[in-house]
Amino acid sequence: MNRSLVFALLVVLVGFCVARYRWVTSQPLTETEVVFEVRSGDSLGRVASRLSEIGLLDNTYWFKASAVWSGAASRLKAGEYVIPSGVTVPELLELLVSGAVRQHSLLLVEGWNYRQVMNAVCSHPVIVKTVCGRSEFAVAEVFGSVEQHPEGRFFPDTYYLTRETPDIDFLKRAVVRMDRVLQSEWAVRSENLPFETPYEALILASIIEKETGRTSERREISGVFVRRLQKRMLLQADPTVIYGMGEHYKGNIRSRNLVEDTPYNTYIHPGLPPTPIAIPGRASIHAALHPKEDSTLFFVAKGDGSHYFSSSRREHNRAVNRYQRKRKH
DSSP: OOHHHHHHHHHHHHHHHHHHHHHHHHSOSOSSOEEEEEOTTOOHHHHHHHHHHTTSOSOHHHHHHHHHHHTOTTOOOOEEEEEOTTOOHHHHHHHHHHTOOOOEEEEOOTTOOHHHHHHHHHTOTTEEOSSTTSOHHHHHHHTTOTTSOOTTOSOOSEEEEOTTEEHHHHHHHHHHHHHHHHHHHHTTOOSSOSOSSHHHHHHHHHHHHHHOSOHHHHHHHHHHHHHHHHTTOOOOOHHHHHHHHGGGOOSOOOGGGGGOOOTTOTTTSOSOOSSOSSOOOHHHHHHHHSOOOSOOOEEEEOSSSOEEEESSHHHHHHHHHHHHHHHHO
């Protein structure tokens, strides 16, 4: 065959292939958003096959060819990706090598106790369970807190994580956040506080967290508890009694509960309880370390989410009669 003719045919064939490639790879692959996972160890062929199975690729050839030509074939990163509508083959490959994997949220709420934290973690659909179901101290030992119960150790916030994040990795992350916040607040604490360690401040912060949801009251409540500790008065904090009651708490504290001998009953045991009773937010930690200077030693709930503060027991008893009576009627 004439060499010129062969050359011409090759030019036409190459031109056709290039034109076909450009056309195919410029076409949108999907009209809707699609979630796709590149699994650890997946080959280019396996990724192409599964993209075809979910209807993104009519023909895997051009996808694989584009991956090879662009150098993406050996750079695909494992993870879960959100593939946007209208994506083309080059854009899809760029996404799959970017590592911009889908983020899932997990919220730890201020005031949650350890059981509630673990329920949220262990029921999350993308978390790999490795310590779920183990004892509290077994969990604490994994992140290096051998002598302390893990109660109160996880910072409340909205966290973002990828699919197949191990539960212990997430828990360590929340513990590190709490440690950093606690240490930064401890470094600028007020003087003459009645506790010697950041952990004791964390315990008080957890009580403050459970006593009020109003940011404006936290430092005032902290001041009451700090002064009671300094005067060696019993804290008499209802949330600690409730925590000590555990599953026996049904929504009300009765007089007999105030004399039950649990380690958390601050009506009969002086000082702070042995551990936090919840996960406090930064505002409560700050309040514990910056109590309001005042003379108040008592407070009672007014029934509207706020509290009435008193400096004397006589004034406090009048407030209790007033606001307790209002709630009962």
